[in-house]
Amino acid sequence: MRVVTKRVGEPLKQGDVSLTIENMQKMVGGYIEQMYLPHGILAFYNEDAKLLKNGSGPNFVIRAKGKPTQTTEGDVFFCAFDDDGNNRGLSVEQMKWLNDSFELVGNIECEEKRRYPLYALTLD
Template identity: 35%
Template sequence: MTNNTINKNEMTDKKDEITILMIRAGEPPEEMTIANTLEAKQKLVGGYIEMYFLPTDDDAVIICNEEGKINGLPLNRGIFDEKRRLIEIIAGDFFLCNAPRDSEDFTSLSPKQIEKLSEQFRYPEQFMRFNQGIVVVPIKDKHKGCER
């Protein structure tokens, strides 16, 4: 006879929650666990959500405010192609999670993805017009290593 008793913690495969990497304007990345609901995602970005696929071969995506630029939200981070050319600037707070292309579900980032993406989005950025383009300057902590 098989024991079909399921522990409540075992029953939840965490699909009702996902692990994300939150990127707030002017701040370093923050790993978080959130409810896997539309409302929770909209609250984090401050409005309707838009999905932006990163130029990588994995399932990581940016979830940002659909009207971030239109509403004048602060410019947050630049997105670069494999040749380090700026291809997009995300305005407002956003987060990263997985959105497998063969599914409609959002899923957690893996620990390896969190490590990689935390490094990629490590520093807040400042954007400046220069000649005919935009220059992206990482804002590194100027107080790091200084004693007070």
């Protein structure tokens, strides 16, 4: 299936993967949690990423109505879902929406004194 991945400190990347539970957990580095986004898109992330001290750090900020609402930590991937709730590959339009909705907003410095780019996902 066609997905988009967003690793900490890196821009979005497109790829094709088999969305087995094992592959999904490997892509986020642990147990998965999902978040529904506009346009029939699902974001999957590690539900424990904020608790882990593995140096992954904040990935991106989610903004709605011009204000930050949530910080997502750890690696994330995006896929689509159908009317029955089944995961499916992203369409060209969904990938364009993701690309258009992410922007570089600055840099962040982690506890390990490592500096990397911070992105924002704007929902409106």
